[in-house]
Amino acid sequence: MSKKTTLAIVAVLSAASGAAAAAALYSSSERTRISRAKPVSSPASPDILRTGKALLTGPVDPAGLFQYGFPGPVNDLATRHSLVSSFDRRLRNPVWVAEHITPESLALKNADRKYSSFMEDEAVPPKFRAKLTDYFRSGYDRGHQVPAADARFSQEAMDETFYLTNMCPQVGNGFNRDYWSHFEDFCRRLTQTYPSVRIVTGPLYLPRRDPTDGKWRVSYEVVGNPPNVAVPTHFYKVIFAEDGKTGGNVSLGAFVLPNASIHNDKPLTDFEVPIEAVERASGLEFTEKLPLERRKRLCAEVNCSIIVRQFEDRQKVKGLPSPRR
Numbered sequence: 001m002s003k004k005t006t007l008a009i010v011a012v013l014s015a016a017s018g019a020a021a022a023a024a025l026y027s028s029s030e031r032t033r034i035s036r037a038k039p040v041s042s043p044a045s046p047d048i049l050r051t052g053k054a055l056l057t058g059p060v061d062p063a064g065l066f067q068y069g070f071p072g073p074v075n076d077l078a079t080r081h082s083l084v085s086s087f088d089r090r091l092r093n094p095v096w097v098a099e100h101i102t103p104e105s106l107a108l109k110n111a112d113r114k115y116s117s118f119m120e121d122e123a124v125p126p127k128f129r130a131k132l133t134d135y136f137r138s139g140y141d142r143g144h145q146v147p148a149a150d151a152r153f154s155q156e157a158m159d160e161t162f163y164l165t166n167m168c169p170q171v172g173n174g175f176n177r178d179y180w181s182h183f184e185d186f187c188r189r190l191t192q193t194y195p196s197v198r199i200v201t202g203p204l205y206l207p208r209r210d211p212t213d214g215k216w217r218v219s220y221e222v223v224g225n226p227p228n229v230a231v232p233t234h235f236y237k238v239i240f241a242e243d244g245k246t247g248g249n250v251s252l253g254a255f256v257l258p259n260a261s262i263h264n265d266k267p268l269t270d271f272e273v274p275i276e277a278v279e280r281a282s283g284l285e286f287t288e289k290l291p292l293e294r295r296k297r298l299c300a301e302v303n304c305s306i307i308v309r310q311f312e313d314r315q316k317v318k319g320l321p322s323p324r325r
Contacts, residue, residue, distance in 0.1 A: 076124050080160040082151035087121070087165045089128035091230040096202040096284060097145040097166055103191045106150070111158035113148045121165040130164040134224030140231060141177070143170030145201040147184045168203045169223055169231045174261025180235070182306035183257070186268065187239065193302055194251070195244035203232030204256065204281050232259050236278045238286050241298055250290060253298030254278045264308045272299055 065071075075095060076087040085097040120131055135142050145166050151157040160166075170176040190197045207216040221231040234256050241251040254275040255268070279285055287295070298304065 076121075076165070078121070078123060078163075078165060080163075081154060081157035082161060083146040083166065085145075085165055087124060089124070091203075091205075092128070092130040092134070092224070092228055093168045093203050093230055093232065094145055094165055096200050096282075098198065098200045099146040099150055101150050101188060101191055101197050101199070102195060105153050106188055106191055108153035111152045111155040113158060115155060116148060116159045116162045118142055118162050118164065118167075119159075121163040124165060130167065130229050131224070132164070134229045135167075135169065138169060138223040138229075140169035140223065141172040142167040143176045143180070143235075145235075146199075147181075149184065150188065168235070169221075169229060169259075170235075171259055171261060174263075175257075175259065179262040179264060179266070179306070180257065182264070182308055183237070183255070183268065185309065186304070186306050187237070189307075190239070190241050190302065194241040196242040198240040198242070200236075200238045200286060202236055202282065202284075203230075203259075204234040204236055204278075205230065206233050206281060208233075234258050236282065238275060238278055239298055241301075247294070249294050249296050251296045251298040251301045252287065252290075253304065256281075264306070268304045268306050269299055272304065 072089070074089060076089065078085045078087070083097050083099045086095040087093075088095045118132060120129055122129075124130075142164065144161055145168065146161050148158050148161045151161050170180065187197065187199055205218055205220050207218045209216055218233075220233055223229050223231060236254065236256050239251075239253040239255075241253070243249045243251075252275060254273050254277070255271045256273050256278060257271050275286055
């Protein structure tokens with residue numbers, strides 16, 4: 001990737017999302033150099049953890065610390081009916097949440113969200129857990145990463161989308177209850193074209209350039225009592241639209257949206273970014289095993305646009321209160 005292309009990625013993120021991803025400043029040559037580096041053995045090797053002894057001989061034994069416990073980090077991995085998620089104990093937000101939707105799964109109407117309730121995830125230790133009280137009067141919605149509407153095939157599956165490990169603090173009016181909701185609807189409409197759609201969703205904490213000194217800094221609000229749940233600056237979705245054939249083509253789309261009110265007139269394509277930009281900003285990899293010849297650009301294959309449906313009006317028609325806060 002040329003320096004010019006790299007700066008173009010930054011410009012896209014800055015113009016569309018309100019802040020440039022610092023990770024997007026890395027060039028592809030740097031990424032290649034890093035990917036070719038010799039793998040380093042994990043310090044959490046089972047042998048080290050079991051014995052508490054270093055595998056190498058020498059005058060010191062730093063791995064002896066593990067006899068008292070492994071410091072971490074630990075990413076709590078949850079596999080549920082409608083999603084798989086990885087949770088960040090430090091930020092009390094998911095790192096990523098993956099889902100799979102199909103025309104068949106969305107056609108089933110075996111669940112109703114009025115029977116679901118927001119829940120703390122008891123699989124996460126209490127001192128690292130996001131709590132219901134953390135969101136109380138925080139000014140933010142409990143924003144689904146995998147939406148409940150994608151899990152109507154069973155009540156249990158829908159209920160599981162209400163764990164706080166599937167939530168992040170999101171701006172309500174103008175975002176969670178508006179543009180973000182329309183974006184989720186766009187993802188579901190992809191099943192009209194593709195027989196299988198996989199989506200990874202998660203938060204980002206992107207830097208902004210300080211106007212006073214020109215330096216890049218990451219700044220985000222923290223809510224809760226004590227304050228411990230980070231408020232993401234942005235959210236991403238990486239979409240894999242599969243043609244349904246073994247070894248077939250996969251249409252890829254990556255989007256980064258600011259955690260802020262977005263006018264419904266804003267084109268969805270304004271938030272489209274290269275998958276590499278999301279990978280650099282998140283520290284995750286999404287397509288390592290997908291050959292280049294199988295990849296297509298989603299927005300070159302379908303019309304990437306939202307259809308505006310007023311969320312509150314839909315709830316009133318159903319006779320339900322807004323459940324997203």
